[in-house]
Amino acid sequence: MKNFFQNKRKVRGFKEFLYILPFLALVAVFSYYPLYGWVYAFFDYKPPFPLSINQFAGLKWFKSMVDNPVKTMQILKVLRNTFAMSGLSLLFSWFPMIFAVFLNEIKCVPFKKFVQTVTTLPNFISWVLVYSIAYCLLNSTGVVNSVLMNLGVIDTPQLFLQSSSHVWFKMWLWLTWKNAGWSAIMYIAAITGIDEELNEAARVDGASRMQIIWNITIPSILPTYFVLVMLSLANFLSNGMEQYFVFENAFNKESIEVLDLYVYNLAMGSGGYSLSTAISILKSVVSVLLLCCTNGISKLIRGEGFI
């Protein structure tokens, strides 16, 4: 009798497996099967033709990154841009936290809600739209040029998007414009979790608002900050390509091309499929190592990882 029930359970379990099989197949095809494409890094791949063993190139592409001085310079330049962009974000990663802390100090609830709603909105529009907005604001007849000319700051319209100056900083500004309000939500949630009695007690003892912020609020949300910093460290090499792709033009190409964009341009622009795959393999390896490291650090300091 017991056996019968166990069998029935097994049959049911297997039937359930069959239900999810089509979806597992999707995961296998779209997430695991592309990993096979890493072999292209070891071949002399010419796009329309299928791979043949004659084209096997061994580590040629990996070596070319260090042997060929032109390639090396290019890659160093791209790495410099990647480090600059990620570094800037990391350097200012406290901004959403401070944003949340002082937002929480606002006592007028409708105003607070309004600010939160409006500052979160840009997170939900695409980079293409951000670029389009940037274009509308900054082109020669846009509002920025109009206002600056009326104020007499400049005499002729400036083309802010078609310029090679301060590209890293401008990209950071747009990134912050898009993400800051959204990133603050996490901290706002953490602040809501602070025990109200703590604040009450401090106030009774005569603490000023700055003292409460400095001694209660910020220490309470530091763990959240820590996790987010670790995560952005793990993603240090992956800034994504969309933002830089849409903002890229002939003038700022030198300083805007980050690793992800370089990989794309290399393959789609000049047909360097194999080299670009080789670079993205290296990037993946470094990223996994970074993830393990930061997870390890997190385990050491907080006693738990985030994976």
Add this chain to the structure above:
Amino acid sequence: MMKQKNKAQGRTVKYKTGIGDRIISVVTYVVYSLFAFVCAYPFYYIFINTISSNDLSQRGKVLFWPKEVHFHNYQQVMKIPDLFSAAKISVERTVIGTALTVVIAAFLGFMFTRETLWKRKLWYRMVAATMYFNAGIIPWFITMRNLHLTNNFWGYILPMAVQPFYIILCKTFVESVPKELQDAAEIDGAGTLKVFFSIIIPIIKPILATVAIFAAVAQWNAFQDTLLLVTDSKLYTLQFTLYQYINQASSLKALVNNTTSSASLAASLAHAQTATSIRMTVTIVVVTPIILVYPFFQRFFTKGIMIGAVKG
């Protein structure tokens, strides 16, 4: 000194509000008003320019309120055939893609809580692990080409169908539902699917709304897949068409000439299309669905990110 009633204890506590605190208050209000302005004004600016005289707008005269209001820009933009087809593709991929993503997230989220499921942990790990790696765009592109998903509508849908993050959200939610509910139904003879449809789905609706919104926004905003996979202009999405309008002045110029000549010759300078007016109008058209949907679902976003924060 300010007096505030401490409700919990029913006595009055005197709080210290020094001059420093008041300065902080004022500065906070000013700074946050600025932040709100910086985030909201660009949308407002573009909108008032699309409904103002194109001539004034072209000369940078429309800054704070619309001038010589007209709606010709929208009427003209509706007549651009490319744009209409792009809007159709965008809506289709958003609707179909979102429906599929939500159903799969709910179903797999539920199935991964079933202890009877054969090799449950293995499959769960297999799906969840995909959050942490990706093969890179070139191998992905070659895979898609091998599967004949380039220049194919399903290339927009299938790769985005199974999203581990949403599955984890649903799984967490299902786990919080008392197991007894499922057990009771099963004693009454309900099968796995029956339990899913008649018990789980009604309970996890709130999280499904969250997932649906995230998925819909992602589909509506998707740009990179069109860029990589599609060369057939019939499959271009709104995002991609907008990108082209901004970057390729030449195609837009042809469009401007085309629409102005087809409009009456008497069309005044104020109503005549310019490259900028088309760009701005299309921008508003693309951003409007997001702005309309957004305030209603803001609470879902917040809920979603909180659950995500706890889990991830």
